[in-house]
Amino acid sequence: MESSHQLDTATPPTGTSQMPDAECTHTPKCPTADSPDREAAQVVSAHPEQGWSLLCNALVLFEDTGELLPDGQIIAPHRPLATV
Template sequence: MCQHQPPCPTADSPDREAARQVAHHPEQGWSLLCNGVLLFEDTGELLPDGQIIAPHRPLAASRVMKAA
């Protein structure tokens, strides 16, 4: 799917979120990456095979929110 050089990480790679965006819709809260991954603003993902990756915000962000 990816035509970039060097190629972007595949959808099953641990670093799949590093792939380039091919569509970005911030008003709807999602981006499509060149490896076929739908990346949502809450950090959840939908992989091309239909697998759902739950949101995974960093713990440091949640600590900041609690302290505020």
């Protein structure tokens, strides 16, 4: 039985750069996805009901602090440890 649903075959972004300049309209420009301060980029699309946001540098930031870089690399959640 074949599925009638087609997968999105769009080519994913390559590298770890920012969204096109048309998307990053603020000053200063957002840090790139490979910068240490990548989480400081502006939110382009927020989906709190699903637990994630797309940042201007094409980083997907999850509410558990995990990240998905534009090149597909996964950054594990990095929540601060609880203090006793």
